[in-house]
Amino acid sequence: MTTIRSSLTRLVRTPVKTVLFFLLLSFTVALVCAGGNLWKLCGDNLQRFEEIFMTIGTVEQTPERTEQEAVWFADKEGFRYYNRSVYGETVSSDVLDFEGAGYLSGPEQRAYYEAQPFDYKLKEDNEGYFQYIVIEASPLEDCVPAGPVKIEVKDVLYSVYQVNTSPIYLCDHNTEHPQKLYADKTYLMALEDGFAHDWDENGSAAIFEYVPMRGPFSTQADVDGNRLPTKMTGNWITEVTPGFYDTKEGQEWLALCEDLEMRTLHFPVTATQDLNLIMAFYTKQAYLAEGELFTQEDYQQGNKVCLVSDGFARRNGLKVGDSLHLALRYANYAASPGRGGAEGNLNAEGEVYKPFEDSDYLIKGIYAVGVGSDGDWGYVLDRNEVFIPTASIKNTNENNIAIYGPMKGYTTAFRIPNGSESMENYKKLWEAQGIDHVEITFYDGGYSKLEGGLKNMQTMSAILLTTGIVSAVCIVVFFCHLFITKQKKQTAIERSLGVTKGQCACSLLAGVLIIALAGSMAGGFAGNLFAVQAVSEMASVETFDTRFSNGEVQLNRERREGEEENPVEEIGYLSKTDWRVSVLGGGLVCLFTVGMAVSGIYRNLKEEPLALLADADR
Numbered sequence: 001m002t003t004i005r006s007s008l009t010r011l012v013r014t015p016v017k018t019v020l021f022f023l024l025l026s027f028t029v030a031l032v033c034a035g036g037n038l039w040k041l042c043g044d045n046l047q048r049f050e051e052i053f054m055t056i057g058t059v060e061q062t063p064e065r066t067e068q069e070a071v072w073f074a075d076k077e078g079f080r081y082y083n084r085s086v087y088g089e090t091v092s093s094d095v096l097d098f099e100g101a102g103y104l105s106g107p108e109q110r111a112y113y114e115a116q117p118f119d120y121k122l123k124e125d126n127e128g129y130f131q132y133i134v135i136e137a138s139p140l141e142d143c144v145p146a147g148p149v150k151i152e153v154k155d156v157l158y159s160v161y162q163v164n165t166s167p168i169y170l171c172d173h174n175t176e177h178p179q180k181l182y183a184d185k186t187y188l189m190a191l192e193d194g195f196a197h198d199w200d201e202n203g204s205a206a207i208f209e210y211v212p213m214r215g216p217f218s219t220q221a222d223v224d225g226n227r228l229p230t231k232m233t234g235n236w237i238t239e240v241t242p243g244f245y246d247t248k249e250g251q252e253w254l255a256l257c258e259d260l261e262m263r264t265l266h267f268p269v270t271a272t273q274d275l276n277l278i279m280a281f282y283t284k285q286a287y288l289a290e291g292e293l294f295t296q297e298d299y300q301q302g303n304k305v306c307l308v309s310d311g312f313a314r315r316n317g318l319k320v321g322d323s324l325h326l327a328l329r330y331a332n333y334a335a336s337p338g339r340g341g342a343e344g345n346l347n348a349e350g351e352v353y354k355p356f357e358d359s360d361y362l363i364k365g366i367y368a369v370g371v372g373s374d375g376d377w378g379y380v381l382d383r384n385e386v387f388i389p390t391a392s393i394k395n396t397n398e399n400n401i402a403i404y405g406p407m408k409g410y411t412t413a414f415r416i417p418n419g420s421e422s423m424e425n426y427k428k429l430w431e432a433q434g435i436d437h438v439e440i441t442f443y444d445g446g447y448s449k450l451e452g453g454l455k456n457m458q459t460m461s462a463i464l465l466t467t468g469i470v471s472a473v474c475i476v477v478f479f480c481h482l483f484i485t486k487q488k489k490q491t492a493i494e495r496s497l498g499v500t501k502g503q504c505a506c507s508l509l510a511g512v513l514i515i516a517l518a519g520s521m522a523g524g525f526a527g528n529l530f531a532v533q534a535v536s537e538m539a540s541v542e543t544f545d546t547r548f549s550n551g552e553v554q555l556n557r558e559r560r561e562g563e564e565e566n567p568v569e570e571i572g573y574l575s576k577t578d579w580r581v582s583v584l585g586g587g588l589v590c591l592f593t594v595g596m597a598v599s600g601i602y603r604n605l606k607e608e609p610l611a612l613l614a615d616a617d618r
Helices: 002-013 015-052 248-265 296-301 310-315 420-433 447-483 485-496 501-541 579-606 609-617
Strands: 055-061 065-073 078-086 105-109 112-115 132-139 149-159 168-170 187-199 205-212 237-239 267-272 286-291 305-309 323-333 357-369 386-389 401-404 412-416 438-443
Touching (some): 015 447, 015 501, 015 579, 055 420, 132 248, 149 248, 305 310, 305 323, 310 357, 323 386, 420 438, 447 579
Parallel strands (some): 168 205, 267 386, 305 357, 323 401
Antiparallel strands (some): 055 412, 055 438, 105 412, 112 267, 112 323, 132 187, 149 168, 187 205, 187 237, 286 357, 305 386, 323 357
């Protein structure tokens, strides 16, 4: 106790040096602990966000030019003009396969498949379908259907709903000079209903007419996207003659009726390598309501599992774990279910597509769709859309490609590692490919902006840590020199008076140890507070949300009337510091201080007292 009291007395006698040593040591420890805590927090946040965020790219072939298309409207007796995109040769998605791209999933040009009807209910009881009909009919008199004319229905080959009235009105509404029809002939017609030819002054429809829809036609393509030749014209009307249905053309019309029967009740099945490549799932507009999403094993091994919409599941009494029968008839590589179907649903030979894949799938999950945007309909999910892993389709669809078209953002996508460096590297490699009329758009959920802020803070934390370490070394060396090395005379006197080496060492070390412990504790506490405050300030500036794309922050989204807001995971910064970092930082500085002190004491005690006195007098 006497030795410790002597050491404390020595510190009291030099208050300026003692206080200065404590303050400077506390400051350097605060720098070390703040820098260490910020470095760890930034690393932890980057690792967390790396797991939460993902970067995808959508690919779209751009038109070579735009042309104006004139469409005739019979009720206005004039043309309306629309801009139509004109594409050049279809660019294959194979151009995305280049060295160094670093894909995590994809690239894929997704197809959606028509699943053959299997007694599933697709709409609510109060919802209807468009009225498509294929009929044999004759006009009541010779006429040109440039406006509504009456035709007598003689036979119905196909109709969504029963045709209860005859005659009905027919108008070749969008043809400026329709062909003449004769009352003594019977015609086979493909028509659709529900169009008002004109409106009266009270806003009521004067006449509801049937208008032509496309007759037997095919847009079948091969695996390279080349359209197969066909003799079918797609004309909506043809004359019925004796033995007509025994001819090739007659068989094609019967095939059209069969296809329409199935098309009315079919539902779309989208095959994908990664659900995150589908924009609705990426933005969390579509989210898991029950069950589980696909795993990497499902994608890689092609497990027969599927996701269905909550509406489809409810209407058909399906739940997770049930079986869903899927008979896939044809593939559409030109559109998404929300955008529309194929132009021609018969194959090039004029026959109905037969299922090429027929199997049962386990319902692994049920998804729901929340509030959507008013953007391109191609990104909107169909109410009955089913999702399956691409690899679960075991048979080739090469003979069942109903249509093939240019890459679109809603059909073609890929995923790459997060970060601006990854995107810039991809852009550089892509530009080197020299592919024209293909546009790539990246979505990273705001990760690049977030990453930039964290890396800036990490750089600041490295500067703080380095400054703290260098300052700590300089301060400790300087004050150990003042408190120990320059106390040679005091040490020599004490040893000459019979004080042992151990007592001398304790006397010198006790004071330094007290200041080191106190300064390390105070500095560690201050550094921890500073780190928490710095991260809190960053978190208060920006709020990130898994719906965000391209770094644009949307703080509020209006809820549409009658629609339920989908649950969204809000992402905040980790701001809780690790006390072990402060303990480690302060402890290391304290140990370094004690080590320097012990080293100086050892050098002092190693020499003889008379030599120390001689050195002290110099």
